Amino acid sequence: MTTANHFELLGRDGAARTGRLTTPHGVVRTPAFMPVGTAGAMKGMHWREVREAGTDIVLGNTYHLMLRPGAERIAALGGLQKFTGWNGPMLTDSGGFQVMSLSELRKVSENAVTFRSHIDGARVELSPERSIEVQRLLGADIAMQMDECVRLPAERSDIERAMQLSLRWAERSKRAFESAAPGAMLFGIVQGGDVPELRHTSARELVGIGFHGYAIGGLAVGEPQSVMLAMIEATAPQLPEGRPRYLMGVGTPGDILEAVARGIDMFDCVMPTRNGRHGMAFTRFGQINLRNARHGDDPRPLDEASTWPSTRNCSRAYLHHLVRSGETLGAMLLSEINIAYYQQLMHDIRNAVSNGTFEDFRASTRAGWAHGDIAPR
Known part of the structure; x- marks a missing residue:
């Protein structure tokens, strides 16, 4: 060649x-x-x-x-x-x-x-x-x-x-x-x-x-x-x-x-930004629909362990309010949250392959998605 x-x-x-x-x-x-x-x-x-x-x-x-x-x-x-x-x-x-x-x-x-x-x-x-x-x-x-x-x-x-x-x-x-x-x-x-x-x-x-x-x-x-x-x-x-x-x-x-x-x-x-514009967030708990009423009074972030500031700091209640109100900021925040999640996933995949632990990572990641989002207290 x-x-x-x-x-x-x-x-x-x-x-x-x-x-x-x-x-x-x-x-x-x-x-x-x-x-x-x-x-x-x-x-x-x-x-x-x-x-x-x-x-x-x-x-x-x-x-x-x-x-x-x-x-x-x-x-x-x-x-x-x-x-x-x-x-x-x-x-x-x-x-x-x-x-x-x-x-x-x-x-x-x-x-x-x-x-x-x-x-x-x-x-x-x-x-x-x-x-x-x-x-x-x-x-x-x-x-x-x-x-x-x-x-x-x-x-x-x-x-x-x-x-x-x-x-x-x-x-x-x-x-x-x-x-x-x-x-x-x-x-x-x-x-x-x-x-x-x-x-x-x-x-x-x-x-x-x-x-x-x-x-x-x-x-x-x-x-x-x-x-x-x-x-x-x-x-x-x-x-x-x-x-x-x-x-x-x-x-x-x-x-x-x-x-x-x-x-x-x-x-x-296009899924990370397209879904973000429709109120959907990708997380280690799976996909979360911020339009759901259960998020309206929830002060927790999407994932307090995330390295991305908006994922870690913005409350679910605020994201829910932005999405339901049709505010542009809601689509912007969820788009960046989703892109950050995808890139974190790729970073973790690369590390797992390099360390010879990909199958363990694959299993634990799938288990996290299968377990689903953590219910409000």
Whole structure:
């Protein structure tokens, strides 16, 4: 494999791994969770809070940024990091998933996807070459190949057609990426739906093409967790040991813990901030709904043992009041609380893998979630 490697595998505990991924804008400790800044912003949070919570890398969305404010404009303003003020590593997705999920009028051809912008209805064509061009203009540390994602359940014929098209687009994406800036990376995306044989074929062909890292796509699109985990088990062993493995769009803390146990290194999901905006907090006791009336007279914090100030200091009664009153501060506080919990989980996972205690940590963490929140006195 001639593609340069920027990933160092530091340790293993069973299939769980810990490592270091070096990018032009800094080092990413793995396993890593990437908060999603869809339009170049983290909803409800300042970048300072995102960094202080322990975040190494964030995700920007090619589809949204190419439509507004535009990739060429961002490039003229110095790239995503300078434009947004986030001075760390950034991964951008290819835009393919958003085209499929947000654009009602779209046409997929061998050459490209043509769709109508959800903003103004303008006709837009997104090819593998244009997707890579947009990501290079944005200045992404890690770009993703263009792919077609099929929602599950689906007919095997549809899954195989999309997988084969994604492989051809992978080759075109790599050719388009050849003149990228030094240190920038391109990840291939394994497709194949819920069919293990198709996952094997996709992984094998992508490894033959050669990428800096490999993502598992087409999951967390409606299938049960058992199917998702089975597809990880079918795919991860087919990928190079010394390259990072990224499970796209996942997920809950439970999903992440189980995926790490199966050899995954990187994750992203909108869930911490989205659920925070709807009054939900992630904690070591599981997810807590601050809309519930039982919190209205509870002076305790969400978790007095947490290292994050808002989790440790804000009373449940106050958070309940903010959420029920529709105050913006409630969504902001719960978003930062959730991002901090996710990053603490990743920190603890990395330590457990390094210390050879991952299975004990996995069991105790699951037991804490299963026990549930502590009832008011």
